[in-house]
Amino acid sequence: EVQLLESGGGLVQPGGSLRLSCAVSGFTFNSYDMSWVRQAPGKGLEWVSGISSNGGATYYAGSVKGRFTISRDNSKNTLFLQMSSLRADDTALYYCAKDRGGYSNSWSGGNWGQGTLVTVSS
Amino acid sequence: DVQMTQSPSSLSASVGDRVTITCRASQSISYFLTWYQQKPGKAPNLLIYAASSLQSGVPSRFSGSGSGTDFTLTISSLQPEDFATYYCQQSYTTPYTFGQGTKLEIK
Numbered sequence: 001e002v003q004l005l006e007s008g009g010g011l012v013q014p015g016g017s018l019r020l021s022c023a024v025s026g027f028t029f030n031s032y033d034m035s036w037v038r039q040a041p042g043k044g045l046e047w048v049s050g051i052s053s054n055g056g057a058t059y060y061a062g063s064v065k066g067r068f069t070i071s072r073d074n075s076k077n078t079l080f081l082q083m084s085s086l087r088a089d090d091t092a093l094y095y096c097a098k099d100r101g102g103y104s105n106s107w108s109g110g111n112w113g114q115g116t117l118v119t120v121s122s
Numbered sequence: 123d124v125q126m127t128q129s130p131s132s133l134s135a136s137v138g139d140r141v142t143i144t145c146r147a148s149q150s151i152s153y154f155l156t157w158y159q160q161k162p163g164k165a166p167n168l169l170i171y172a173a174s175s176l177q178s179g180v181p182s183r184f185s186g187s188g189s190g191t192d193f194t195l196t197i198s199s200l201q202p203e204d205f206a207t208y209y210c211q212q213s214y215t216t217p218y219t220f221g222q223g224t225k226l227e228i229k
Binding site: 035037044045046047050059060061062095100102103106107108109110112113114115 | 123158160165166167171177209213216217220221
C-alpha cells in the first residue's frame with residue numbers, strides 16, 4: 001500500500017524558516033517524480049514545487065521561487081521542502097504527492113499524504 | 123503560467139442528476155488535464171488523467187473529455203458520495219496549475 005506521511009509543520013513567525021519532510025513507503029520512490037501542493041484554509045489547491053525521480057530537476061511556483069527548496073533522499077525514501085523567508089500567505093496545509101506516472105515531463109498527483117499544517121503568524 | 127478556469131464555481135444538484143463541470147486553459151495543453159475530487163478534511167483523489175482516462179478504482183459514472191483548451195468532467199448519475207469539490211489541473215508544463223474548484227452541493 002502506498003503511504004506518504006508529512007511532518008515538520010507548525011507555527012513560525014514571518015521571516016522564519018521551516019523544513020517539511022515526507023516519508024514514503026509502498027512504492028519504488030526513486031522511480032517517481034514528486035511534488036508539494038498546498039491549500040490555504042478554505043481555499044483551493046496550489047502546486048508549490050516538484051522534483052524529478054533522481055533529484056536532478058526541480059521546479060517551483062513563482063510565489064515561492066527563491067524562498068523554498070525541494071529535495072529528496074532516495075536512500076531514505078524521503079522528500080523535503082525547505083521553506084525560508086516565510087510570509088503570512090504561506091499559511092496552508094502542505095501535501096506531498098506522488099506522480100501518477102506514465103507520462104514523461106508531466107505530473108499528476110496519483111497518491112497524496114494527509115498534509116502538514118504550516119501557520120505563519122507573529 | 124497557464125491559467126485554468128473552472129465553471130461553475132458552485133453547483134447544486136440532486137441524486138441521480140447528470141452533472142457537467144467545465145475547465146478552460148489559457149493556452150493549449152493538449153490532453154494533459156487531470157481531474158480530482160476532494161472531500162472536506164481529506165486529500166484530493168485523482169479521478170481522470172490525460173483528459174479522458176479513468177483512474178483505476180474510480181466508478182465509471184465519472185468521465186472526462188476535451189483537448190487543447192476546453193475540457194469537461196461529467197458525472198452521469200450523481201450518488202450521495204459524489205458531493206464534494208472538484209479541481210482540474212494542467213499537467214502540461216510547470217508551474218502546474220489548478221482550477222479554482224467547483225463545489226458540488228446537494229439540492
